[in-house]
Amino acid sequence: MPPETRQTQQTLSDAWSSRPKRRRLNPNSETSAGSGNRSHSTTEKDQAETSPASKKRRSNPPTTPSSSSTNSIHKSQTTTPINASETRDELNTKTSQTPTSIPNPNPPHLKVTHLHTSLFASPPTTLLCHATNAHGTWGAGIAATFKTTYPSAFAIYKSHCASHSHDPSLLLGTALLIPPQTTSRSATERNARHWIGCLFTSVGKGRQKGSKESILEATGDAVRDLLGQVAELEGEEGIGEVRMCKINSGLFGVPWEATREVLEGVEVAEGQVGEVVVCSL
Numbered sequence: 001m002p003p004e005t006r007q008t009q010q011t012l013s014d015a016w017s018s019r020p021k022r023r024r025l026n027p028n029s030e031t032s033a034g035s036g037n038r039s040h041s042t043t044e045k046d047q048a049e050t051s052p053a054s055k056k057r058r059s060n061p062p063t064t065p066s067s068s069s070t071n072s073i074h075k076s077q078t079t080t081p082i083n084a085s086e087t088r089d090e091l092n093t094k095t096s097q098t099p100t101s102i103p104n105p106n107p108p109h110l111k112v113t114h115l116h117t118s119l120f121a122s123p124p125t126t127l128l129c130h131a132t133n134a135h136g137t138w139g140a141g142i143a144a145t146f147k148t149t150y151p152s153a154f155a156i157y158k159s160h161c162a163s164h165s166h167d168p169s170l171l172l173g174t175a176l177l178i179p180p181q182t183t184s185r186s187a188t189e190r191n192a193r194h195w196i197g198c199l200f201t202s203v204g205k206g207r208q209k210g211s212k213e214s215i216l217e218a219t220g221d222a223v224r225d226l227l228g229q230v231a232e233l234e235g236e237e238g239i240g241e242v243r244m245c246k247i248n249s250g251l252f253g254v255p256w257e258a259t260r261e262v263l264e265g266v267e268v269a270e271g272q273v274g275e276v277v278v279c280s281l
């Protein structure tokens with residue numbers, strides 16, 4: 001395989017705003033989809049592979065407070081009034097003891113890097129993300145390859161969509177996190193040990209696909225949902241890198257640069273994975 005080359009793109013964008021958080025998804029197993037509240041699945045009696053999570057990939061937001069912040073939480077944490085009788089030394093001591101837990105007014109955003117390789121060439125424990133519709137079909141594009149490569153994961157996705165068939169639009173802007181299916185009938189799927197991240201960026205497909213604006217808005221929400229789910233998992237089940245293809249840029253018809261801008265506008269909370277690697281051929 002030719003050496004992989006990365007190109008970091010660190011343009012930050014604050015242009016994207018979050019919609020109200022959607023409710024947490026149901027579990028995703030083939031046998032229990034739609035019946036509970038866990039945000040990730042197990043299926044076929046599988047449990048996810050447990051490799052150590054790579055903490056170094058996690059974002060460490062700076063904690064330096066800013067006096068110019070308009071953040072309401074920040075503003076509520078007023079400093080203790082200083083008694084006129086306090087000495088300069090005492091004042092200095094107070095200053096050095098300023099709490100460092102003040103919310104960061106400038107949280108980091110998702111870092112988007114690029115890798116020239118097939119998404120499917122990713123090492124075990126990688127989380128592979130792609131854009132999906134809410135009707136339970138991975139019929140074309142990269143989704144079709146996901147379907148043939150990861151048949152057990154597809155069954156979970158299909159079941160998850162079926163459990164929302166009364167109102168598929170509930171899935172818009174959410175994510176489905178599917179653990180590696182180590183007892184899959186497919187040796188390829190068993191050996192790959194890939195996590196799959198389904199980003200519901202459009203309810204429909206083909207002529208029924210969402211507008212560009214709707215897809216982009218749902219992309220931001222779905223990625224935030226996914227990062228939250230991944231953060232909940234850490235410590236239990238290991239996820240390596242988070243990777244994706246150039247989502248939305250094929251059948252969904254959204255220019256990649258527009259999606260990339262949305263990704264780079266996603267704020268990363270402390271403890272969340274702070275980087276996504278975009279794979280393209």
Ligand SMILES: Nc1ncnc2c1ncn2[C@@H]1O[C@H](COP(=O)(O)OP(=O)(O)OC[C@H]2O[C@H](OP(=O)(O)O)[C@H](O)[C@@H]2O)[C@@H](O)[C@H]1O
Pocket residue numbers: 117118119120130131132133137138139140141142143144204205206245246247248249250251252253254279280281
């Ligand atoms: N091995 C590989 N490694 C890395 N990148 C690869 C690759 N193979 C292809 N790509 C690229 O992956 C991008 C996405 O392009 P796609 O058209 O697939 O996806 P999309 O996100 O626009 O659309 C989603 C809807 O497509 C399906 O629809 P159906 O249900 O089948 O009707 C779904 O289910 C959704 O509904 C394009 O840049 C491809 O070059």
